[in-house]
Amino acid sequence: VSPSSGSTKGGTTVTVTGSGFTGATAVTFGATAATSYTVVSDTQITVVSPAHSAGTVNVSVTSPYGKSGVVAADHFTYVSG
Secondary structure, three states: OEOOEEEOOOOOEEEEEOOOOOOOOEEEEOOEEOOEEEEEEOOEEEEEOOOOOOEEEEEEEEEOOEEOOOOHHHEEEEEOO
């Protein structure tokens, strides 16, 4: 996940790198759905972060292969501002 932090107001464009993203049906920040997302390739998604309270959440991608697991590299930290 890059960048790994953004405003609590949302609107940060984030690049998610992984695998199996073709056909992705959802991207979430914690339990909150992303504002929008674009599948760039099977290994990359560009996503706009939703508004959220301050703190760190896991960014998850749901695809035909299931939901991505929780790993430190998928964490996004919301900061006031």
